[in-house]
Amino acid sequence: MASYTPESMVSAIRQSPPIDLSKPYSASWVKDKTILITGGASGFGAGFVRHWAKHGASVVIGDINVPKGDALVRDIKKETGNTNVHFVHCDVTDWQSQVNLFKEAARLSPHGGIDTVVANAGIAGADALQDPGDLSVAEPQKPSFKIMDVNCTGVLYTTHLAYYWLPRNPGSQPCSMDSEPERDTRDRHLLLLGSIASLAPIVVQPQYGAAKHAVLGLFRSLRASSHMAGVRINLLCPYFIDTPIVTPIARASLAGGAMGKVEDVVDAATRMVADSRILGRALVIGPKMAVKQREDGQWALVEKEVPGSITTALWEPCADDWEDVDAFDRNFVKLLNAFQYSRGWVGWAVDLVKAVGYAFGVGGPRS
Ligand SMILES: NC(=O)c1ccc[n+]([C@@H]2O[C@H](COP(=O)([O-])OP(=O)(O)OC[C@H]3O[C@@H](n4cnc5c(N)ncnc54)[C@H](O)[C@@H]3O)[C@@H](O)[C@H]2O)c1
Structure with a gap:
């Protein structure tokens, strides 16, 4: 009882301050880290693996798409000369499949542990909640909640396993805002893939929206206590980015609008993976825009080169709101x-x- 005084509970809640995106980081800080990534055969995942392997990380991809995963690993090994890039078949909706992935990642890791876990696998598309089916039947058929299974249950499995493996990472220290990223190679980091659909409703994809809101809830709940396990947890919330997950219908409805680029998601993820001082933060990634802050604090779109403007694809969402909450x-x-x-x-x-x-x-x- 004595250890749970009001003061100790207060000091137990800790995150790093909002990220200063104007401060540079070095991608070379990922060197020698072992990174496990689910859904790494395509889209963001493939971008992460390529970039991190180029900078000397060991990467283990777990994905259901065997031909794509195998081909990616072959290409990256050839491009980078890094032989510590591996593909393991994994279906994130299957607990045992994820257990095997984590075990295999630790076995393949040059130092026997895992420094970063990226819970990235995800799907979108036809949603049973949007289509009640034949209304003339006496009883509706059981719907498919596959999107929820992959994007929510799969992420919960990954998270549970991350909190088992990360604190066991040999030579790692409990996460700290005072760590030195260029020196402290060993890490304990869980990076979650949310979405803009974590923060706002998404039309005709209610299951996807529910799952990504769940990822936000998971992140916000864990960020207050995660350091007790010495694990830092961060979140990415990309807007629509040009990868295979964006369906033709979504592309048509975005016509005339803007889409973001994988390279900016890779930039945001690399900052979080590389900079071990970042604890409990989230970044939104959108299309790159030239913007200037007005006197009322709101951002306005401006022409490039306007004095006082910045060009950015990255935003820290709701940081003040979260501080208040x-x-x-x-x-x-x-x-x-x-x-x-x-x-x-x-x-x-x-x-x-x-x-x-x-x-x-x-x-x-x-x-
Ligand atoms: N592209 C976007 O616009 C966007 C926006 C916000 C969030 N996201 C999120 O980013 C993550 C990556 O998406 P992406 O854009 O790279 O899409 P993508 O379709 O290119 O990649 C998703 C990967 O997940 C894998 N996968 C699917 N089901 C799986 C399962 N059961 N087990 C293991 N792997 C599985 C796929 O094989 C694929 O390699 C997803 O969580 C997605 O929801 C994407």
């Missing part, structure tokens, strides 16, 4: 702990007796 949580937890403290040992003993009574069917809201 976390401050609320902090205060609330502080109050709850102060309340518990004020009840003392007597309050604790009374509740314990009640709990035992409840187990034997005496008292409590049972009806």
Whole structure:
């Protein structure tokens, strides 16, 4: 009991400050890290693997697409000369398949551990929640929730395994804002792939939207306590980016609008993987735009070269809102702990007796 004073609970909630995107980082800081990535055979994943292998990381891809994964690994080995790039068949919806992937990654790792896990595998497309099917039948058929299985349950499996393997990474230290990325090669980092659909509704893809909101909830819940396992957790929320996941219908509805580029997602992910001082932060990645901040704090689109403008594809979303929410949580937890403290040992003993009574069917809201 004594270790859970209000003060210790408050100090237990910790994230690094919003990311200063004007500060450079070095992609070379990924050198010698072992990175496990789900869904790494295509799109962002393939971009990450290519870039990180070029900078000397060991990368293990887990994906269902064997021909694409094998071909990618072959190409990257040839392009970069890095032989520590591997493909392992993995279906993220299958627990045992992910267990095997993590074991294999540790076995293939030159130092026997895993420094970063990227929960990237995802699908989109036809959504049962958008199409109730034949309304004339007496009973609807069981719908397919495959999008939820891959984008939510698959991510939960990856997260659970990450919290088992990352703290066991030999030579790694608990994550810290004071780490030195150029020196501290060993890491404990989980990077989640959310989406702009984590932050806003997405039309005709309710299951995708629900799954990506779940990823945001997972991130926000874990970021407050993750450092207790010494693991840093970060999130990427890309807008529509030109990869195979963007369906022809989505492309048609985006016509005339803007799409982002894989290279900018790779840039955001590399900053988070390379810079071990980043704890509990999220980045939105959109199309690259020239913008200037107005006096009211809002950003406005401007021509390139306008004095005071910046050109960026990366944004940190809701950072202030999250600070407020976390401050609320902090205060609330502080109050709850102060309340518990004020009840003392007597309050604790009374509740314990009640709990035992409840187990034997005496008292409590049972009806
Ligand atoms: N491209 C975008 O516009 C965009 C925007 C926001 C978020 N995202 C997210 O980024 C992540 C990567 O998407 P992408 O754009 O690179 O798409 P992609 O289709 O190019 O790549 C997804 C990869 O996941 C793999 N995969 C699918 N089901 C799997 C399973 N059951 N087990 C293992 N692997 C599986 C696929 O084989 C593929 O290699 C996804 O989580 C996606 O939701 C993409």
